[in-house]
Amino acid sequence: MIDSERFRQIRSMLRRRQPDLTVVMDNVNKPHNLSALIRSCDAVGIHDLHAVSKQRSIHTRQHAAAGSSRWTRLHLWHEIKEPCSALRREGMQLLAATNVAAAVDFREIDYTLPTAVILGAEWDGVSKEAIGEADRTIMVQTHGMVESLNVSVAAAVILFEAERQRSLNGMYRELRMEEEQYRRLLFELSYP
Amino acid sequence: MIDSERFRQIRSMLRRRQPDLTVVMDNVNKPHNLSALIRSCDAVGIHDLHAVSKQRSIHTRQHAAAGSSRWTRLHLWHEIKEPCSALRREGMQLLAATNVAAAVDFREIDYTLPTAVILGAEWDGVSKEAIGEADRTIMVQTHGMVESLNVSVAAAVILFEAERQRSLNGMYRELRMEEEQYRRLLFELSYP
Ligand SMILES: C[S@@+](CC[C@H](N)C(=O)[O-])C[C@H]1O[C@@H](n2cnc3c(N)ncnc32)[C@H](O)[C@@H]1O
Ligand SMILES: C[S@@+](CC[C@H](N)C(=O)[O-])C[C@H]1O[C@@H](n2cnc3c(N)ncnc32)[C@H](O)[C@@H]1O
Numbered sequence: 447m448i449d450s451e452r453f454r455q456i457r458s459m460l461r462r463r464q465p466d467l468t469v470v471m472d473n474v475n476k477p478h479n480l481s482a483l484i485r486s487c488d489a490v491g492i493h494d495l496h497a498v499s500k501q502r503s504i505h506t507r508q509h510a511a512a513g514s515s516r517w518t519r520l521h522l523w524h525e526i527k528e529p530c531s532a533l534r535r536e537g538m539q540l541l542a543a544t545n546v547a548a549a550v551d552f553r554e555i556d557y558t559l560p561t562a563v564i565l566g567a568e569w570d571g572v573s574k575e576a577i578g579e580a581d582r583t584i585m586v587q588t589h590g591m592v593e594s595l596n597v598s599v600a601a602a603v604i605l606f607e608a609e610r611q612r613s614l615n616g617m618y619r620e621l622r623m624e625e626e627q628y629r630r631l632l633f634e635l636s637y638p
Numbered sequence: 639m640i641d642s643e644r645f646r647q648i649r650s651m652l653r654r655r656q657p658d659l660t661v662v663m664d665n666v667n668k669p670h671n672l673s674a675l676i677r678s679c680d681a682v683g684i685h686d687l688h689a690v691s692k693q694r695s696i697h698t699r700q701h702a703a704a705g706s707s708r709w710t711r712l713h714l715w716h717e718i719k720e721p722c723s724a725l726r727r728e729g730m731q732l733l734a735a736t737n738v739a740a741a742v743d744f745r746e747i748d749y750t751l752p753t754a755v756i757l758g759a760e761w762d763g764v765s766k767e768a769i770g771e772a773d774r775t776i777m778v779q780t781h782g783m784v785e786s787l788n789v790s791v792a793a794a795v796i797l798f799e800a801e802r803q804r805s806l807n808g809m810y811r812e813l814r815m816e817e818e819q820y821r822r823l824l825f826e827l828s829y830p
Contacts, residue, residue: 455783456783459781459782459783462781462782476670478668478670478671478788479670481788482787482788482790482791485784485786485787485788485791486787486788486791487782488780488782488783488784489778489780489781489782489784489787490780490781490782491781491782515784516783517782517783517784518782553802586681586798588680588681588682589651589654589681589682589683589801589810590651590654590679590680590681590682590683590709590710591647591648591651591680591708591709592677592680592681592707592709594677595674595677595678595681595794596670596673596674596677596678596790598674598788598790598791599674599677599678599790599791599794602787602791602794602795603794603795603798606778606795609781610745618781
């Protein structure tokens with residue numbers, strides 16, 4: 447059993463989890479980016495997140511990242527359409543983050559709606575298939591010479607805009623997951 | 639000489655540079671964090687940034703990072719009080735980013751004022767000396783179990799809040815640096 451301070455922390459975390467907010471990492475593969483991304487997800491209340499890998503080496507690194515956090519669950523997939531179909535069935539809007547001028551400014555999105563943000567690989571960006579799956583593309587406007595942000599940076603900037611909107615909307619003040627799942631997770635995480 | 643598309647890009651970048659916005663990296667030393675941070679600085683219009691190193695190995699890595707970008711200038715220092723005094727003389731508010739509950743929420747700050755954000759080392763966080771130099775401490779509220787964000791992530795979340803405020807305030811629509819410096823940089827960067 448854990449001490450009561452730890453128990454309170456776990457309970458408070460679960461009470462602020464946002465089951466209708468998630469990310470899909472499309473072949474993101476650098477361990478430090480995966481780890482920074484998972485920390486940001488935990489911070490904004492994402493519990494379940496998704497990663498897609500075409501190559502075995504990427505799969506291995508994503509698999510290692512999945513084991514690195516007790517507080518989030520990283521689901522691994524081989525094809526982008528698999529998590530996208532699943533998330534669409536859950537009623538989520540699918541937003542592909544990409545630094546192309548044709549994309550919508552990320553601040554114009556309503557993130558209080560069920561939302562999944564798709565992030566692209568360090569070199570290749572989001573795949574054509576991912577853009578095909580997405581409802582829309584979004585971008586973070588930049589004012590400099592460098593064409594793109596680091597992927598974990600772009601993710602965090604977008605996720606903390608979601609956090610801002612959800613905070614204003616009181617979404618961290620009420621239990622957002624099903625009561626039954628909440629009880630099960632509270633039990634599992636408190637008796638490791 | 640460069641082509642005219644490139645020239646236009648450089649001119650547009652310089653016209654949006656924010657000489658009264660900067661960061662001070664207090665012993666930040668992982669190359670991938672330094673590089674992600676420099677990209678974010680370029681993106682929000684920071685031209686001059688600062689890094690402090692106590693150890694020789696950190697100095698070496700910061701020095702390497704300084705050379706990695708043609709579009710920003712990283713100034714290296716040995717003691718935190720050196721850049722802090724210089725920036726204070728320029729009239730900047732000094733904000734130390736730290737994940738302690740006593741700190742001010744980062745969104746409550748007015749970033750249209752001349753501002754320097756101090757960021758801490760990956761393991762040690764911002765030093766006591768840096769906290770001593772700062773006018774106030776600021777934090778990004780988190781809702782999960784993990785205690786802190788990755789340093790380049792925390793920096794970007796804060797800098798893009800500054801970018802949001804400065805955009806609304808029209809600060810990317812007017813030349814913010816001295817005309818003479820603008821001409822000199824335009825010349826230097828266009829004739830490499
Ligand atoms: C380093 S970038 C990929 C760069 C790649 N060369 C390209 O042009 O797409 C990695 C990922 O970060 C995200 N990203 C980076 N900068 C972004 C921006 N300004 N707006 C939206 N997403 C961005 C995207 O998901 C992108 O696929
Ligand atoms: C990985 S953190 C340092 C963690 C260190 N163990 C500590 O407790 O300070 C590296 C730096 O990122 C910044 N940072 C990380 N999370 C932050 C947060 N929630 N609010 C403000 N700054 C944060 C701070 O500048 C911090 O010094």
